[in-house]
Amino acid sequence: MIRSGDRGTRSGDRGIRSGDRGTRAGDRGIRSGGRGGTRSGDRGFTMLEVSVAVLIVGLTMSFVYEILQGASRKQQALTEGMEGPKIESAILDEIIRDLRFVYYRAGQFPADAGFWGRDRQVAGKDGDRMDFLTCRASRTAELEDAQEQGQGQGQVNAPLVEVGYACRPNDENGEWIEIWRRERYFVDDDPTDGGRYDLVYDKVRRFDIEYYPPPEDRAEGENALEEWNTTVMHKLPYAIVLTLQFDVRGPASRDQPQAKVRRIVLLTPARSVPPDAGMTTAGMTPGGR
DSSP: HHHHHHHHHHHHHHHHHHHHHHHHHHHHHHHHHHHHHHHHSSSSOOHHHHHHHHHHHHHHHHHHHHHHHHHHHHHHHHHHHHHHHHHHHHHHHHHHHHHTTTEEOOSSSSSGGGGEEEEOTTTTTEBBHHHHHHSBBBBOOOOOOHHHOOOOOSOOOOOEEEEEEEEESSOOOOEEEEEEEEEEOOSSOTTTTTEEEEEEEEEEEEEEEEEEOOOOSSSSTTOOBBBBEHHHHHHHOSSSEEEEEEOOSSOSSSSSSSSEEEEEEEEEOOOOOOOTTOOOTOOOOOOOO
């Protein structure tokens, strides 16, 4: 009987030991689970995840950049569209105002000089030149002769003024040429040369001038003339066609110019201006009507 009890006690002990082993096995499982969870949380991002994130950021930035570029192009086009007509008016209105009061009288100057339009190439581009007389008030800001007469500075009334428009290369950009306005307060025996030059505009692509004789002197289908000289024609042209191509802003490229304009000017010479001290300098021979 005692031995049987001992065996039961031993069996119980074995059960307890088995339970202890199970508990230890469970502890090992818990520890294994703890180690596995910790490693999974600390492992970081994979290369695939990083690549996908970079791709998404790149696509987003590209989309935003395209939107900004499109807005910038629209703003630039709008600005150029607004500035172009202003520049056009500033250049052509000045020329047309001078031509509106153009003066010529046969026999007034040696060899009937007074208007000379020349076909010119400047830096490989059309850059024509035109010189004439106008009855418009002088735009010269400072005139020593006028100051001596007590007229001071600013615009000075003159019976006649030598005026011209000429082109020269743009020193900063070879794609452009510059338009300059010439003015001489006192008219001499060569009214197509001399005087003071002022810059009109410096981003010009083309400045072309064509001349048309009166309809009765022009054959049907006859092309415009590239030059006009009163020493040869002995009269003014009936009409002038101005062609201007320019850029609003730089840098200029070899593409099409940013603005183009073509203007027709009908000349009405101011023949009623009488000879005055301003036009009777040495070498001049008053005459005509």
